[in-house]
Amino acid sequence: MxxxxxxxxxxxxxxxxxxxxxxxxGGVPPAMPSLDPKAHRTTLLQQLDAITQQVKARAEIARDELAKREIVAVRPAPNAQLAPDQLDDSRADARLVGVMPDSGTVVLDVANADLEYLRKKLDAFADDAKVKTRTAKDGTVTTQRGNERAIAPVGSIGLAELEDLGGAQLRAEALPADGPCWFEIGCRGGYRNPAEDTNNSRAQIARQIHRLGASQKLDEFLGPEQLYFFVRLTRAQLDELRKATDCIYEVELAPQPLRDLKLLDDLSTKDVADFALEQPHENAPSVVVLDTGIATGHPLLKSAILTATTAGPEIPSPEDTYGHGTKMAGLALYRDVGAAVERGSADATHWLQSSRLLIAPGYGTAADENYEKWPVLTERAVRSAEDADPRPRNRAFVLAVTRSMQDPPLDGIAPTLWSQAVDQLAFRGGYGRLMIVSAGNARDAQWLALAEQHPQLQLSEKIHQPAQASNALTVGAFTARVELPNDKDYAEARVVATKPGGISPYTSTGLVGNEWPIKPDVVIEGGNLAIFGTLTDSTVPTLSALTTSHRHTHGSPIGLMSMTSEASARAARLAAHIWSLEPKLRPETVRGLIVHSASWTKAMVGDFPGLNDRLQACGYGVPSERLASECAxxxxxxxxxxxxxxxxxxxxxxxxxxxxxxxxxxxxxxxxxxxxxxxxxxxxxxxxxxxxxxxxxxxxxxxxxxxxxxxxxxxxxxxxxxxxxxxxxxxxxxxxxxxxxxxxxxxxxxxxxxxxxxxxxxxxxxxxxxxxxxxxxxxxxxxxxxxxxxxxxxxxxxxxxxxxxxxxxxxxxxxxxxxxxxxxxxxxxxxxxxxxxxxxx
Incomplete structure (x- = not known):
């Protein structure tokens, strides 16, 4: 044909x-405070002198042997806004770290505590001979002092304290007086900075943690300009660590433990031992499933499995002993698993790669105490798949392991190290990498309440991390499955989503506010939920997708899957399909085509007539495979x-x-x-x-x-x-x-x-x-x-x-x-x- x-x-x-x-x-520049320049200079000079005296008075053994620099906090005057670009100086080796969002404090990393370059700015500001006067056409006279933008808004300057470097959650949370907590600390380093900066910070933190008697394996995450560590310390120990080092830029409470994933029971079906799966061609694209591994011997999958690896030595084997990854793999490979089983054969158009990220929810690397490893494990899982197959290849990485942001203290907090890790992986030094992340499922404890007010109450279920990552293709769920089985067992049941094309009762929705990107980007089929009185059932066959099961050696090669895991797996298959037809496209183009092809269904427009609500619930809508991959x-x-x-x-x-x-x-x-x-x-x-x-x-x-x-x-x-x-x-x-x-x-x-x-x-x-x-x-x-x-x-x-x-x-x-x-x-x-x-x- x-x-x-x-x-x-x-x-x-x-x-x-x-x-x-x-x-x-930048619009209108912030107004400068009205003050006496000479008195302002005198006050700030006294504060700079105090910094010098503090450093000189420090005992020789008070700090780590590698600690030679100082972290300085420049705090704004009331109702003033600092100009951070005016406060650093590369010639004086004074580096701008950043601006704390809530306080407006500018954090500087300086080589010399005398801060001579700031003293010169103060002198210029107070020097009347350096005042410039301008007269506008309307006769308005304005004056500008030397270094006015840098100096006038400054309220105070000092060595940075924990309060200067602490994030909003750390300041707001009442921590136990002597109980240890998990903290996330950002330090000098990062892949954009010299390697010696990273190594120096790593050595200081490790040595001082040991000195504090809080020895622990230091898990780290490398950002572009910071090296992040996760440490379990008391607040007092944390402050001692800060004082003993010269590399800590910011401190925040680490997020709460990973919530459990709820999965569906397996469903037995016909034996598929003789299933014939034709391999893809050697240069075909691949879908990389970052999950619980894969059943490498499964007859519906094995011929298409290119590699099976793990995220690290903590995970003993790439084999799936839990089942979620194998279910994801089936939906990532096949458009319709049931039809393939009926035929007894299929031609694979793309490869599967599995990189085992966890063994099971709440166990091992996924246990509560190991949450801090997730950014690093995600990065290692991606790289292990690429290292196992060095051939240049188009790859769609799919991650359906997520974590709620509605459990305190994460309510309303969007950026996390995990989301930054996904953003970094997608950026890939400018070369691009397609990262597909599920939006996350609605909390199962809320299913009954959601059912009574579906779909409007769905807006209260917010996307999980790391799905808020701007560079990710974030996938929520809608459903066209609204029919229950014609069986007496379901005579008293009802479905939650009653209109074909409405959002799935499992899906979570975007974050409110003008600062957040439209998330989810798209919604794909993710199944429906059945209600029996006050009981919920997420395993109804007609409301779920048939897929592969890791229990194939126990006579159960087929299982059921739904929720945003199904939706994200289907999105990965769509990406691989586009690449199989258009192999020269960039990763960012494939993501763009999937979003570009999406449309809202009639049910979505009817359920969410307000555009903001519709974007939060449905993103840009349901992608079209044909529109995303061809013209007509x-x-x-x-x-x-x-x-x-x-x-x-x-x-x-x-x-x-x-x-x-x-x-x-x-x-x-x-x-x-x-x-x-x-x-x-x-x-x-x-x-x-x-x-x-x-x-x-x-x-x-x-x-x-x-x-x-x-x-x-x-x-x-x-x-x-x-x-x-x-x-x-x-x-x-x-x-x-x-x-x-x-x-x-x-x-x-x-x-x-x-x-x-x-x-x-x-x-x-x-x-x-x-x-x-x-x-x-x-x-x-x-x-x-x-x-x-x-x-x-x-x-x-x-x-x-x-x-x-x-x-x-x-x-x-x-x-x-x-x-x-x-x-x-x-x-x-x-x-x-x-x-x-x-x-x-």
Missing amino acids: ADTRLPLLRGRITTVDTYEAPQGG QGVATIVVEDSMPNAVIEEEPKKTPPKRATTKTTERKVRRKVKLYRLPLPESLLSDADPDVELRVTLSYFTEPNKFGRRTYNGLDLKWDMQGPQESADAFIQRINALKRPTGADGKRLKIEKAKSFDWDVGIERRSRGTVQSDRWRGKMSALVGDKLIAIVPVLGWWDQRKALKWQDMKFSLVVSVFGPGVYAAIKSKVEVEATIPVEV
Whole structure:
């Protein structure tokens, strides 16, 4: 049979231009406190002198032999906001650590306790000869003192205390006076910093823990700019540890114990010993299941198992003795396990890899006392799968082991080291890795209550960590399974989700607030729940999925699975399917295509008429396998893969020409870039009927995370915007790029009349919160034709504060689909031609 599939179209960025954000990058600067400059200088100098005296008065044996530096806290004055970029100095080896979110305190890591560079800033601030006066056209006179932004907002300066470095939970929690607690401490080091920093911190912490008599195996996690340890100490011991070392940047309570996973009972079925599974080709993609291992001898799986490894020596074997991983593997390999069993054979289109992350919930590495290992174990599980198969291969990693964030003290706290680990793994040094994480299941103790108010009460069940990771493809669950078996045993039962296409009663939902990305990203089939009076049953065959069981050697090769584990396994299979058809796509593109292809069902729109509630419960909706992997006669999907620099250096003419002919006429300037794609939609598509069309645009990228003070900061963010139906190309460019706006006689940019983009379903503010940003519009063909521009612009993050990283590039993928009569034929030739034209710079 001939292959009738129409492959995805591959486009290219049309134009690259210099860019400046219209808002100037930061809005109105914070107001400076009104104070006496000389008195302010005197007060702060006394505090700097006190730091020097404290350090000199320290006994020689008070600190670790490797502790040579100081951690300093610069605290803001009341109602003032510090300028952290003004408080460090690379020449003086004074490093900015970060800003504590709740207090606004700036933490510095300094080599010299005298802080001579700050003393010079204080002198300049108090020097009346260095005051600059400006008079505006309206006669308003403003003055600015030397180093005013750095010094005026400072309330106090001192050696950092535990209160300065402690997170919100540590400050809020009433800890036992002498009882040990698990703490998470962030130290100098990280993979972005010299290895000696990491080794120095590791040696200090290990030695001082031993000195305190609290010897324990130190589990650690390596972030980009910090090394994290999990330690069990009393509060007094923790403060002693801080005083004895010079490397502790932040301290917080470690999260609460891992909640148990609830799994379904196995279901026996026919013997499949003679099942024939044809192997995939050697370069086929793989799904890597990070779970309880895999039954390597299972007849429905063994021919497709490429590797089976463990996350580390704590786990004795890759064999699944619990069952969850084997059930995940069956759904990750097969679209329909039952149909394959009936046929007695199947052709595998992709490989399976298993990396055993835990033996069983609550046991071994998953035990409460080992929670601190989860970020490290997840990273090791990923790397062990890659090391076992060194061939370059497209891999979709799927993690359905999650942990509730609704048990105190994690209620409302989103970023954790586990979520940062997932974000780092996905970023992969800029190369990208597809990490698929289940949103987590609703708490089983709440099932009856949820059943009575389904689906609205589902909004109270919040996603689990690490599913809040921005770079992850987070998968929730919906269900089309609403029929109970026609059996007298179920005569008194009822299903919770009664409408096909509604969200599953098992699923958890996104976090509330403007700072969080849209999560879950998508929802996939995850089954339904049955209620018998006051009893719940999650094992009803018609409400669950048939899958493989680890008990195949005991005569039970088939079992049941549902919940968000099923949904995430199916998402991994979808990713592998896309790669099997389009093997050259980047990981961020595959994630983008899955989100791009998603739509809300009628039940979702009816159950959640409010957009915010619908996004929290359903994300972007249910993905379409066909739309995610191919075009059709009435659908054209264009994929653009490119990269964005954080900043570039450009030579620009000097404002004032030099007087000497030998002097350079140009100067070096730091500039940003905007990248534009011109969607080729010709006027020939217009007809008297002016047909209805749909437009979808999705931007996907993996950003580098950096956690500090219980917040995760991104190295660089991006966002997109599109030329509106009534907007000219020049007006659009001026709207998004301040450098392109006209200037008056005085050289200042003039105000412009702003047009608007399309009337999007989600809107730019909501969609721009995450690293996959998708939106849809429906209207008439006449509003869309005319080769509209789509802009991708940088939103600066922590890379911009690090000189060594300021020039980093980050990959991104843009996916655009147009639905309408004749669009594929009209767009295809134009896209292919434009892909050969040099990019306009």
